[in-house]
Amino acid sequence: MVWRQSLVKVGVYVDAANIYLNGGSGMQYDILREFACRDLGEPVRLNTYVTHDADRSRWDSDYRLRALRFHSALRDLGYKVMIKRLRWFDDETGNRYAKANSDLDLAVDVLLQSENLDRVLIATGDGDFVQVVRALQNKGCRVEVVAFDNVSGSLRQEADLFMSGYLIPDLLPAPNNGVSEWGQPDSIVRGWCYYYNEEKGFGYMRFLTEISPHLWLMDKRKNSDSPYESAFFHFSMMQDNSVKDNLPSRDHIFEFRLIPSGRDENELTATNIRIVCSL
Secondary structure: OOOOOOOEEEEEEEEHHHHHHOOOOOOOHHHHHHHHOOOOEEEEEEEEEEEEOHHHHHHOHHHHHHHHHHHHHHHHOOOEEEEEEOEEEEOOOOOEEEEOOOHHHHHHHHHHHHHHOOEEEEEOOOHHHHHHHHHHHHOOOEEEEEEOOOOOHHHHHHOOEEEEOOOOOOOOOOOOOOOOOOOOOOOEEEEEEEEEEOOOOEEEEEEEOOOOOOOOOOOOOOOOOOOEEEEEEEHHHEOOHHHHHHOOEEEEEEEEEEEEOOOOOOOEEEEEEEEEEEO
16 A cells, blocks of 8 residues: 655735735745745645725726736736725825725635635734634644734734744845855845854854755754754844844844855855844
């Protein structure tokens, strides 16, 4: 008898407006799908909830064309595009304002569709989804959250896995200018400081090198299957030296260039270090 490992049924639900307005305007949806479906994942549901200004679309041909291209690109990647139209209102002073909230649509869909899912990834930093996460977990789903800036602390704590979108290789392309691939010498990556010697002013950054099912294997020295690598740094390489007072920390995400170490050709050094996010 031949035993086959069953596929993990995955659902991806993207709060596109929240992601766009909070650091993820260049997010690559194909990479998000790959991350969600790591470890034999089968994409059963891929939903993206977008807002659209129908009034503007009538007179702004550039806006209309960009929206159509974006929606078409999402569909080509297998996403179902759920469009929430902006509604315009006038306040007491006569100023116009728009509303379009797709949170309820996303919440209802994910709760109904979770009956056929093993793992759910929600791309949002909105704390309003905390109760949705709990409900999904109570139904037996593993819930993962990916977001960039302005992420609710309660949402991070409630998720079975929170991964900053800045840390996922190529999810938000770094300004490599085509020099090297993520994780290679002379590439730009993002990671966090896991060790810092305050007295001597040096430490180590850790960064994810590939999308892997072994995300919990943090230390390459202890397990060769770990998808993480480390890079040495000196505090003088930081653009903002005040950050060193809070190191080490998982709550500060840095972007840095990797160069070969002068001490060991197999080691890397982080230079041009700048902070991109504080969770």
